[in-house]
């Protein structure tokens with residue numbers, strides 16, 4: 001009997017590495033070498049944000065040409081975004097906030113979603129829709145480590161991916177929290193390094209991020 005591979009889950013996405021890179025690409029020619037550079041450093045869950053005209057083509061290129069990577073779409077704000085991302089080959093989605101429409105669209109598409117939350121009410125709405133692995137965004141601006149500690153009581157069953165203002169300097173403080181499964185951030189892919197094609201620098205940043213201590 002054929003064995004069906006288990007579907008990717010949001011928890012798989014969060015647990016693969018300590019950091020999910022938040023990627024902004026203007027040029028599709030940069031997508032494949034950038035993805036390969038991150039994979040070479042040990043980071044393979046890649047969030048390409050739907051913020052540029054090139055984003056969907058970048059997702060498509062990575063999905064086709066870098067099988068070692070698992071490419072997802074970030075900045076998913078509507079059901080249409082989710083559909084376009086999935087059609088381009090995205091294997092997971094990340095949203096900056098939570099709406100029932102986006103949550104249901106991703107579920108219908110079979111796309112694991114990390115929805116963004118910044119308040120207790122948003123966490124409760126996401127949980128009502130079955131989401132318990134959440135992005136905390138914007139993490140630093142919305143209360144940082146102290147906020148996550150406060151949430152660990154009433155929302156002890158939720159695991160977070162803090163994103164927004166997280167860097168190599170403070171990632172360790174977040175990763176030390178029991179309710180944090182990983183962090184997200186753009187620091188692995190500095191715009192200047194991407195523009196210059198400095199893939200060695202990006203591999204070095206990825207390697208450093210991949211070696212951060214994981215939550216117990």
Ligand code: 3PG
Pocket residue numbers: 022137138163164165166184185186187
């Ligand atoms: C974003 O969506 O832009 C991410 O939160 C990245 O934030 P950062 O640039 O502060 O890492």
